Amino acid sequence: MRNNNLLIFNIFLVVGDFLALVLAFSIAYILRVSISHQAFPVAIHAKTYLTIFLTLMPFWILIFALLNLYSGETLNKRGSEIIRLLVGSFIGILFVVFYSYITNTPIFPAKIVIVYGFLLGFFLVLLFRIIARWIRKILFKYNVGINEVVLIGNNKTTKSLIDYLNDRSSSGYHVLATINGLRRIGIDHFSSFKAFSESQLAEKVLTIIQTELYPDKDKNDEILTFAQENHVAYRFVPGNEEIFTGKTTIDLFHSIPIIAVHQTSLIGWGRIVKRLFDIIFGIILLILTSPIMLIVVVVLMFDHGDPIFSQKRLSRFGSTIKLYKFRTNYHAYHRMTPEEGFNKMGKPELSIRYRANGDFLENDPRISKIGRFLRKTSLDELPQLINVIKGDISLVGPRPLEPFELERYGKKNLILSVKTGMTGLAVISGRRDITFEERRQLDLYYVQNWSFFMDLSIIAKTILVVLGRKGAK
Numbered sequence: 509m510r511n512n513n514l515l516i517f518n519i520f521l522v523v524g525d526f527l528a529l530v531l532a533f534s535i536a537y538i539l540r541v542s543i544s545h546q547a548f549p550v551a552i553h554a555k556t557y558l559t560i561f562l563t564l565m566p567f568w569i570l571i572f573a574l575l576n577l578y579s580g581e582t583l584n585k586r587g588s589e590i591i592r593l594l595v596g597s598f599i600g601i602l603f604v605v606f607y608s609y610i611t612n613t614p615i616f617p618a619k620i621v622i623v624y625g626f627l628l629g630f631f632l633v634l635l636f637r638i639i640a641r642w643i644r645k646i647l648f649k650y651n652v653g654i655n656e657v658v659l660i661g662n663n664k665t666t667k668s669l670i671d672y673l674n675d676r677s678s679s680g681y682h683v684l685a686t687i688n689g690l691r692r693i694g695i696d697h698f699s700s701f702k703a704f705s706e707s708q709l710a711e712k713v714l715t716i717i718q719t720e721l722y723p724d725k726d727k728n729d730e731i732l733t734f735a736q737e738n739h740v741a742y743r744f745v746p747g748n749e750e751i752f753t754g755k756t757t758i759d760l761f762h763s764i765p766i767i768a769v770h771q772t773s774l775i776g777w778g779r780i781v782k783r784l785f786d787i788i789f790g791i792i793l794l795i796l797t798s799p800i801m802l803i804v805v806v807v808l809m810f811d812h813g814d815p816i817f818s819q820k821r822l823s824r825f826g827s828t829i830k831l832y833k834f835r836t837n838y839h840a841y842h843r844m845t846p847e848e849g850f851n852k853m854g855k856p857e858l859s860i861r862y863r864a865n866g867d868f869l870e871n872d873p874r875i876s877k878i879g880r881f882l883r884k885t886s887l888d889e890l891p892q893l894i895n896v897i898k899g900d901i902s903l904v905g906p907r908p909l910e911p912f913e914l915e916r917y918g919k920k921n922l923i924l925s926v927k928t929g930m931t932g933l934a935v936i937s938g939r940r941d942i943t944f945e946e947r948r949q950l951d952l953y954y955v956q957n958w959s960f961f962m963d964l965s966i967i968a969k970t971i972l973v974v975l976g977r978k979g980a981k
Contacts (some may be wrong), residue, residue: 513653513680515779517644518578522780524640525572528566528632529600533561540617560615565609566599578777590634597630642767648677655681659732660701661719662689665745665764669717670695675708685709689719701731710738717766718744737921739825766778772925773958781960783965785976786903789967790896801890804834804882816891823906823925829900829907832891836879849874856941886974892930905929906951923951926958936969 519600539558572578575592581590601622608615616622646651654676659666666689673681685696687704698704716735721744722728735742743766774782808815818830835842841849850859853873862869877885882888901908908928933950954962 513655514776517640518777519585519780521637524636525577526569528636529565529568529629530558530561532632533621533625534558535628536593536621537617539624540621550669556618557615560613561604564604567603568596571599571603572596572779573781575631577779580776583884589637593634593637594630597626597633599957600629601626636838637706644680645677648680651676651682653680655714656684656719657681658685658687658704658709658713659683659689659717660687661745662905663720664679665719665830666690668764669719681715685715696904701734702725705734713721713738713740715741715743718742720745725763734923739917739921739925742956768821773957774926778960782902782963785897785960785963786896786899789903790893794893794897797890797893800887804887804890807878808835811876813842819927820911822911822924823901823908824924825926826829827922828911829895829908831901832894834882834888834891836876836882836888837874838879841874846874868887889930896930900927902927902929902930904954904966906954907931907932907934907947923948926955931966931970933966936966936973 525723541847546853568669572593575596577589577596588688599770604615605622607613610820616625644653651869657673666686670683670686670690670692673679673683683692683695685704686692687698689697691697698707704710715939716731718731732742734740747762805815815835816832817835818832819829821829823829837844837849841852844852845860847856847859850856851864855873858869858873864870879888892901896903899951905926905928906923909923933954934947937946937950
C-alpha cells in the first residue's frame, strides 16, 4: 500500500518500547543502589548490566511483536493492548531469567531488581504508548498522517462510517469523496467510480471502502483493479461471495466487520522484520564476499572497461531503480541494449530469438569468457548487495522487471506491490530451466503468500542452487 502511516507509527512504537524498557531496567538498577547500600549479592558492574540488556532487548521486542502489539487491530483495542503488554512483559522477564540460567551468565545484581524491572517496564511502556497516541491525535488535527478515504455505497453502513470518520482527530481518516452514496457538505460526490478515477482527487486517495457491492461484476472489478494498480488499500463490507486476487483478512472497522483485500501478505510488522533482516544479513554478506568482489573488479579492469554497470529495473510500486551487476559482456557491447548489441555485430535476428526465449540466448556472442564464468557462478550479481542495503531491493523477492515488461505481462501490478529481490522462488526452482511464464507465476505466488520463514527457506535453498550451478547459464 502507498499509505505508510501505520508502518511509521509502528516503527515509532518499536523504538519507544525499546527505550522505555532500557530506561526501566536502568532505573531498577539505580533504585537498588539508592534504597539499599548493602553490597550486591552478585557483583555486576553497571556498564556490563546495561550492555547485556541492550543485547537482549530486541528479543523482548520480538515477543511483543508475536503478541501482535504492533498490529492495527490491537492498537485500536485499549483493553486488549494492556493485557498483551502485561503478558509480554512477564514473558520478557522470564526470557531474561531463562537466558541467565542457560548461559550461566549473572545479569541481575539482586533479585529485587527483577521485580523493579518487570513493574517499571510494564508501566513505562504503557505510559509511552499513551503519550504516543496523544501525539498522534495532535498530528491528526494538523492533517499529518491522515488517511484519505473514498466511500462507495448508499446504506446505513455508509452513514455510520461517515459519522465516525468525520472526527479525524480520533479516527485518523478523512472522507475525500463519496460515490453513489450520501451527499454531505464539504465532501465531494461522484455519480460513478469512473468519474472519480478520472478526477484529480484519484491521486490523493489512500483507502477505498465499498459498503455495498454492485450487481454488475465488471463495476466491482473496475474498483478493485484501480486499487491494485495504484497500490491503494481496498476494503468492502461483506454482502455476497466474491473471490479476489490477493490476501484477504476480516477486520473490525468502527464495530463493522469488513474484509480487507491486500495485494500481498507482506504488510505491517512483516515489512519491518524483512527490512531489518535485509540490512543486517546484507551487511554480513557484503563483508564476507568483499574479497571475492575485489578480485572480480581487478580481473574485469584488466579485461578493459568498467567492472560494474547498472541496469534500470522496476521495484516496489513501480519505482525505477539502478540495479548493480558485474559486467559480463565484451567491452564492445557494454552499456548497450540487446538490440543495439546484436545490430552492432550485424546479427539483428538474434535479438528476436533473445526476446522470444525470455531474455536468454544459448552461447550469447556478446558475453565474454570471464562473463560466462561469472554468470554460471552467479558472482555477477554480488554488487546487488549494495542495492539491498540501500533499500532498492530485498534479498528475497520477485525477479526485477524491466520497464518494457510492465506492459507485456498480466498482474504485473500485483508483483510490484513488494520489492524485487536478489533471489526468489524462480531461482530455487530452476531459473533458466523453467519458462518465463512459470517464473512469473512463482513470483506471484511469493507475493501473495509471503512469510519470513519462506524467505529463510529460499535463502538456504539458493545457497545450494548456486553451489550446484543449477539453472545458471
